[in-house]
Amino acid sequence: MTPDPWTIGEDESLEAVVDMMERRRIKRIPVTRGRRVVGIVSRANLMHALASLARDVGPPAGSDSTIRDSIMATIAKQDWAPHVNVIVKDGVAELYGVVTDDRERQGLVVAAETVPGVKRVVDHLVWVEPISGMAFE
Secondary structure, three states: OOOOOOOEEOOOOHHHHHHHHHHHOOOEEEEEEOOEEEEEEEHHHHHHHHHHHHHHHOOOOOOHHHHHHHHHHHHHOOOOOOOEEEEEEOOEEEEEEEEOOHHHHHHHHHHHHOOOOOOEEEEEEEEEOOOOOOEEO
16 A cells, blocks of 8 residues: 555545545545544445445436337337337326236236336226127226
8 A cells, every 4th residue: 555645534525535536546545533544435335325326316207208118118028918008197107908817917017117207007908808808997
């Protein structure tokens, strides 16, 4: 290590830590309490913290048409998924179409719910019993 390294006090702000790392072009900063080293902050620590914040916040929601396109693309990737229509207004996705198995209904709802920006899913799918052709809401 460097004989006289740059250090930062334990009460310094995150902004001060990042600023020093950028200005001094260093990857690790010892953290001190008085003249005693009590820890170290690395760029990897900052990246892990940033990644955990990004997970909590999630991606920004797009427009209704972007959300609809994402739902349609998600459904299209599924071999089992029937053709359905999706309408999105103010982040609320409404599913219209015909399913022949209740598992398809559940899968379509879950597929729509996982798309970023979807606030709620409204199920208007109709179940058609394949043998008799009877339709049930």
